[in-house]
Amino acid sequence: MELEPVRDLPEIRAGDDLADLIADRTTLEPGDVVTVASTVVSKAEGRTADLDDYPVSGRAREIADKIGELTAEEKDPRFAQAVLEESTELLIDAPFLLTETRFGHISVNAGIDRSNVPGHDLLLLPKRPGKSAERIRAGLEERGVDDVAVIVTDTCGRPFRHGQRGVALGWAGISASRDWRGEPDRDGRELGVTVQSVVDELSSAANLVAGEGAGGTPAVVVRDWAFGDLEGSDELFRSVEDDLVRQALREWEFD
Ligand code: GDP
Ligand code: MN
Ligand code: MN
Ligand code: MN
Structure with a gap:
């Protein structure tokens, strides 16, 4: 690889x-993955x-005040408003905002970025990163590049461990995961739970x-890498019913 x-x-x-800008600068072969x-x-x-695009609601002001009380850092209520508008669920409101975005990804500040954004205050995540990946892939096909997968990535923190790493937000031309369940290990014991998140692992490597x-x-x-013939699955974002950590967060008292 x-x-x-x-x-x-x-x-x-x-x-x-x-798609044009990428295709002009590299030679892609069938089976390649572009992140x-x-x-x-x-x-x-x-x-x-821009922050001024976000008239502040009572909720955003409350969140900003609460973060201000818990941390020395002042939180701009317009930023809290932007995060709320990008989100369908607020999981943690202070000392930082953890939300579910409209496309199902859970991240701090709804993934809104303030770095590498010349001329503006904020960069929101793509609305539908899966659709973005499909569009880029279709653009490559129009340029004669066939059988290439596309993954849209972000750098993202995680619970339990320090440090950030690349994750997949959307993908096209590849399954999200490959299912090792039923495969034997070296002792001949059948694997019972392993579903490998291929798009996240490729995103981390590429990041x-x-x-x-x-x-x-x-x-x-990514060249010279193959998904192989294990069964694929496109489930990446857990639903609430399937997510014990999120359920625990919901039971946790915020005040
Ligand atoms: P994120 O992980 O999606 O938030 O992206 P980052 O802000 O970490 O940037 C990832 C890489 O893309 C870094 O190498 C940046 O320097 C680079 N980058 C960001 N914006 C641009 C751009 O507009 N043009 C180019 N050529 N590189 C960019
Ligand atoms: Mn960034
Ligand atoms: Mn980012
Ligand atoms: Mn990054």
């Missing part, structure tokens, strides 16, 4: 065609915003190559 950044991509602006940082997908889709700062390499090509 090899990972190679797509070099010399420009600063991405609203309306840019990422694209959500940052540039959002920029291409015009998902920039290592993409970097986080000013490197300018939001797209990475």
Whole structure:
């Protein structure tokens, strides 16, 4: 398996065609996987915003005040408002905002980014990253690139461990996971629970190559890697019924 950044991509602006920009800068073969940082997908889709776009609701003001009391840091209530508007459920309101976005991904601040956003205050996540991945994949097909998978990634924190890593927000041309259940281990014992989140693992690997700062390499090509013939599944985001941690958060008293 090899990972190679797509070099010399420009600063991405609203309306840019990422499939074109990528196809011009690399040679893709059937079976390759292209990862694209959500940052540039959002920029291409015009998902920039400014704090002044968000008239503050009572709820946003309450959250900002509460965060201000719990931490020395002042929280802009307009930012809290932006997070609320991008979310369908608020899981933690202070000392930081943890929410479910409209497409089912749970992250701090609804994934709203304040880095790598020239000229604006905020960069919202793509509205439907799965659709974004499909569009980029279709754009590549139009350019004669067949059988390539596309994954839209973000750098994201996780519970229980320090540090952030790449995760998949949307994907096309590949299943999210491969199901090892029923496969034998080296002792011949059948695996009972292992469903490997392939798109997250590829996203993490690619994110290592993409970097986080000013490197300018939001797209990475994964070559010589195959999904194999295990059964695939597209379930990535747990539903509440299926998620004990979320249920525990719901029972936890916020005040
Ligand atoms: P995120 O993980 O999706 O939030 O994206 P990051 O902000 O961590 O950026 C990932 C990579 O993309 C880094 O190498 C950035 O320097 C690069 N990057 C961000 N925006 C642009 C852009 O508009 N053009 C180019 N060429 N690189 C960018
Ligand atoms: Mn960023
Ligand atoms: Mn991000
Ligand atoms: Mn990142």
